[in-house]
Amino acid sequence: MAFEPREEQKQLKYQELRIFSDEELHNYTEEELKNFKIKHDIPFCEELEKGRWPSFVADAKREALHRKKLAQDRMMIERDVVEDLLGQLEVSFKHGETHWKHGGIVGVFGYGGGVIGRYSDLQEQFPSIAHFHTMRVNQPASKFYTSDYLRTICDLWEYRGSGMMNMHGSTGDIIFLGTFTEQLEPIFFELGHVLQQDLGGSGSNLRTPSCCIGKARCEWSCIDTQDMCYELTHYYQDELHRPAFPYKFKFKFDGCPNGCVASIARSDMSFIGTWRDEIRIDQEAVKAYMGGEIMPNGGAHSGRDWGQFDIHKEVINLCPTQCMWMEGDKLMIDNKECTRCMHCINVMPRALRPGKDTGVSILLGAKAPILEGAQMALLTIPFMKTDPPYDNIKEKVVEPIWDWWMEEGKNRERLGELIQRQGIPKLIEVLGIPAMPQMVKEPRSNPYIFWKEEDVPGGWKRDIKDYRSRHKR
Amino acid sequence: MDDLKKAILDFAENNKKSKFYFSDMEKAVKVEFPDAKARDVKKAATALVNEEKLIYFSTGSSTMYGLKGRGQTEDH
Numbered sequence: 001m002a003f004e005p006r007e008e009q010k011q012l013k014y015q016e017l018r019i020f021s022d023e024e025l026h027n028y029t030e031e032e033l034k035n036f037k038i039k040h041d042i043p044f045c046e047e048l049e050k051g052r053w054p055s056f057v058a059d060a061k062r063e064a065l066h067r068k069k070l071a072q073d074r075m076m077i078e079r080d081v082v083e084d085l086l087g088q089l090e091v092s093f094k095h096g097e098t099h100w101k102h103g104g105i106v107g108v109f110g111y112g113g114g115v116i117g118r119y120s121d122l123q124e125q126f127p128s129i130a131h132f133h134t135m136r137v138n139q140p141a142s143k144f145y146t147s148d149y150l151r152t153i154c155d156l157w158e159y160r161g162s163g164m165m166n167m168h169g170s171t172g173d174i175i176f177l178g179t180f181t182e183q184l185e186p187i188f189f190e191l192g193h194v195l196q197q198d199l200g201g202s203g204s205n206l207r208t209p210s211c212c213i214g215k216a217r218c219e220w221s222c223i224d225t226q227d228m229c230y231e232l233t234h235y236y237q238d239e240l241h242r243p244a245f246p247y248k249f250k251f252k253f254d255g256c257p258n259g260c261v262a263s264i265a266r267s268d269m270s271f272i273g274t275w276r277d278e279i280r281i282d283q284e285a286v287k288a289y290m291g292g293e294i295m296p297n298g299g300a301h302s303g304r305d306w307g308q309f310d311i312h313k314e315v316i317n318l319c320p321t322q323c324m325w326m327e328g329d330k331l332m333i334d335n336k337e338c339t340r341c342m343h344c345i346n347v348m349p350r351a352l353r354p355g356k357d358t359g360v361s362i363l364l365g366a367k368a369p370i371l372e373g374a375q376m377a378l379l380t381i382p383f384m385k386t387d388p389p390y391d392n393i394k395e396k397v398v399e400p401i402w403d404w405w406m407e408e409g410k411n412r413e414r415l416g417e418l419i420q421r422q423g424i425p426k427l428i429e430v431l432g433i434p435a436m437p438q439m440v441k442e443p444r445s446n447p448y449i450f451w452k453e454e455d456v457p458g459g460w461k462r463d464i465k466d467y468r469s470r471h472k473r
Numbered sequence: 474m475d476d477l478k479k480a481i482l483d484f485a486e487n488n489k490k491s492k493f494y495f496s497d498m499e500k501a502v503k504v505e506f507p508d509a510k511a512r513d514v515k516k517a518a519t520a521l522v523n524e525e526k527l528i529y530f531s532t533g534s535s536t537m538y539g540l541k542g543r544g545q546t547e548d549h
Contacts, residue, residue, distance in 0.1 A: 102532055102533070103530065103531055103532030103533060104530070104531075105528050105529070105530050105539070106531075107529055107531065109523075110519075110522065110523055112522070112529040112531065112536050113531065113536070115531075116531065116532075116533035117531065117533075134533070202531060202533055202534075203529070203531040203532070203533065203534065203535055203536030204494075204495065204535045204536040205536065242515065242519050242522075243495065243529065243531075243536035244495045244511065244514075244515040244518070245495075246494075246495075246496060247534075247535055248534060248535070403511075406496070406511050407511070409496075410496075411494045411496060411497075411535075412535055
């Protein structure tokens with residue numbers, strides 16, 4: 001299906017939007033960088049440069065030198081913001097505690113999220129980072145960018161912010177790191193009106209939805225993750241920007257159970273593409289894998305000699321439900337036992353493919369440790385057919401869950417914690433779905449089953465006075 | 474809508490704390506208007522934010538509401 005944007009998309013041209021010249025962007029030499037010392041002594045920070053991996057300290061020094069050589073009137077906040085940031089970090093390492101004041105009343109007009117207030121508590125020592133607000137920029141689905149777009153936002157952030165950013169934060173957004181309050185509205189205007197770019201979610205909002213690369217490039221994607229992500233992001237704009245939830249809420253979309261955005265562990269509502277018919281088998285390709293004509297794993301482990309491909313050792317015996325076997329030279333699969341782990345498909349992608357009757361599994365309640373410990377999502381809806389604009393998901397899943405959580409959830413309680421507190425029976429009652437064995441984490445560990453009168457054919461009558469006549473309190 | 478806005482402002486002015494969670498504001502409004510839905514309370518609160526009578530206070534992970542001018546200001 002062709003992509004249809006909600007509003008006409010302008011083609012951004014960096015040459016028309018750029019702020020800095022090529023000379024300004026390439027304004028120092030490697031020799032200058034080698035001899036460059038920032039204005040604070042930072043021995044602890046510099047330790048971080050000695051490891052085997054690239055260090056943010058080395059990157060920050062490059063940015064500090066770059067800003068030092070720009071004219072001050074080419075930046076709207078102090079040029080030594082990066083140097084002060086490293087200086088404060090050094091102090092934090094020495095003291096073993098942070099020197100950021102957390103949170104505040106900053107934002108852009110009408111939005112309750114997207115800007116996170118940060119203030120230094122060492123403002124006299126590090127005045128350039130007295131304000132160091134973070135902005136979240138809502139990434140496009142699957143993070144497809146043009147270089148014109150990236151160059152333009154880099155220029156904008158160099159001009160109005162610290163020049164430092166994360167590509168990307170764990171929610172998925174681009175994170176602009178550090179600016180002063182008076183720069184927030186101009187940046188927001190520029191993003192919204194020139195770049196057609198919205199801010200992402202923060203605080204007690206729907207957080208920026210994020211998805212895997214999906215059908216854009218992946219043959220395994222069972223759902224159009226990009227379309228779903230785009231549709232739900234637009235449909236729930238109010239929830240994204242105006243906070244009224246008990247706490248954060250995250251949607252993530254994986255096209256198949258390989259889970260490239262790890263939605264199962266990182267989102268309150270995880271959508272994973274799946275199929276309900278049979279894995280498609282090309283028996284000729286199976287033979288070609290067994291005969292060594294096709295490299296297993298798409299050639300991914302070809303760096304050393306692992307010997308002849310052994311379908312028993314590398315596929316059949318590793319199936320978690322043992323639902324595969326050979327009959328002569330034919331590979332057989334008992335599909336009703338398959339748990340969609342994707343291992344066999346990953347090893348032999350030309351022989352095995354997901355089925356054609358595709359849909360989505362919905363899992364609820366994953367979270368990092370906050371009130372309770374970390375938990376993975378619960379498979380709540382094993383299979384659901386859905387098509388754009390995904391009304392059945394919005395009306396039968398998302399909104400009933402939000403209504404329940406907004407009514408019953410305590411302040412700062414995630415959905416997973418509410419499910420834990422009120423129990424799975426309550427969750428499935430809210431959704432109006434039947435219980436299934438996979439929801440029972442530890443069979444028989446809890447002997448109490450609470451039946452309701454309407455659950456039992458014929459119901460029952462219970463006279464408490466009659467009971468008490470025979471059983472004293 | 475105006476009734477809900479007034480109830481929210483009453484709650485915000487008389488609350489011991491200068492910042493409060495949405496759910497506490499909603500509960501207070503429902504004492505006076507038991508049939509009010511969360512969505513209506515949210516719409517009224519949003520309107521008050523747009524009128525610059527209420528403000529959002531965000532730590533980054535969670536968000537509270539407050540009465541503009543009361544408690545912490547934007548300069549801190």
